[in-house]
Amino acid sequence: MQWDDMRIFLSVARQDSLSGAARLLKLDAATVGRRIARLENTIGAVLFTKSPQGYQLNEAGQRFLPHAERAEQALSAAADELRGQGDRLTGPIRLGAPDGCANFLLPRVCAGIIADNPGLEVQIVALPRVINLSRREADMAIGVSPPTGGRLTVQKIADYHLHLAAHRDYLANAPGLSGLDDLKHHRIIGYIPDMIFDKELDYLGEIGVPGVALSSNSVAVQFQWLAQGAGIGVVHDFALPHAPGLRRVLIEDLSLKRTFWLIRHEDDRRVGRLNRFAQALGTGLRAEIARLEAIA
Numbered sequence: 001m002q003w004d005d006m007r008i009f010l011s012v013a014r015q016d017s018l019s020g021a022a023r024l025l026k027l028d029a030a031t032v033g034r035r036i037a038r039l040e041n042t043i044g045a046v047l048f049t050k051s052p053q054g055y056q057l058n059e060a061g062q063r064f065l066p067h068a069e070r071a072e073q074a075l076s077a078a079a080d081e082l083r084g085q086g087d088r089l090t091g092p093i094r095l096g097a098p099d100g101c102a103n104f105l106l107p108r109v110c111a112g113i114i115a116d117n118p119g120l121e122v123q124i125v126a127l128p129r130v131i132n133l134s135r136r137e138a139d140m141a142i143g144v145s146p147p148t149g150g151r152l153t154v155q156k157i158a159d160y161h162l163h164l165a166a167h168r169d170y171l172a173n174a175p176g177l178s179g180l181d182d183l184k185h186h187r188i189i190g191y192i193p194d195m196i197f198d199k200e201l202d203y204l205g206e207i208g209v210p211g212v213a214l215s216s217n218s219v220a221v222q223f224q225w226l227a228q229g230a231g232i233g234v235v236h237d238f239a240l241p242h243a244p245g246l247r248r249v250l251i252e253d254l255s256l257k258r259t260f261w262l263i264r265h266e267d268d269r270r271v272g273r274l275n276r277f278a279q280a281l282g283t284g285l286r287a288e289i290a291r292l293e294a295i296a
Contacts, residue, residue: 001042002039003075004035005036005038007025008032008036008039009068010065010068010072011025012032012036013068014135016055016056018036018055036048045060045064046058047061048061073271088116088117089113089119089120089273089277090117090120091120092122093122093273093277094125095110095122095125095139095281096131096137096138096141097125098126098143098201098219099126099218099220100236100239101142103219104292105285106124109288110122110124113284116280139265139274140263140278142260142261142263142285143261144198144260145198145261146261147263151266151267152265153268153269154263154264156259156260157259157261157281158259158282159259159260160237160257160289160293161256161257161258161293162236162256162257163235163256164232164233164234164249164254165226165233165234165246165249166186166231166246167227168246168247170229170230171249174186174232177249180254183209183232187230187231188209188212188213188231189213189214189222190204190234191203191216192215192216193212193215203234203256207254214230219236219239223235223239227246232249234254234256235248237293237296238289238293240296241295241296248296262278262282264278
């Protein structure tokens, strides 16, 4: 049995199609199909149910999957050991994160980790949805809710805080704001309601705001609207220093606390380089949140 065939098997299993795996592996779909057929012939079992909709793991494929993943992790650990420069991290690591964290925290944190590990390559995937680690969309992910299923490990990184905020120019010309009930007289900025992918992101739902005038599934877009004086919305405290004109409002009426969680595939807990990166990431994020919230 050849490892390269197992690598192709893992890619097809995660992409659910020959074409998706082929794009990822930079091969043509016919070659991918031949390699899957060769692997199935070698082990004497059909691993996928093939249909026009794609390739789905059958019962035999599901049983074979954890063995292939363990082989993948063993090879990754061996490569890391041979490539190692003492305790320095090398090679690529892909990190998934919600875009608020990705825009306002990770650039500085990851730049610091790279400075200490010149051979490391950090790739940040900022998507307005939950990162699928089972499909290996990333090596690890930051989430705002701990997952309740799947072969995943979860570790708390840190709490963070959010408040209502608006630009001083907007406040200078807007109606009075003495309580949450006054929000109905203001232009509200927030998420697109039917695109909230995690209940922890439904900030405005907690205060019963009837409607959102300007909405986006991107925290960065919402932040830019607020920074330009377009209205009032909920902002991460750690983002406020990036727009000095923003002011927190109704602090006594609304103060939210959320948590960042580090989510990893269960099989990766024995991979030393990922463990060391996770430790550096957690330490860096806690320090950066504390630094930015202190000057918010």
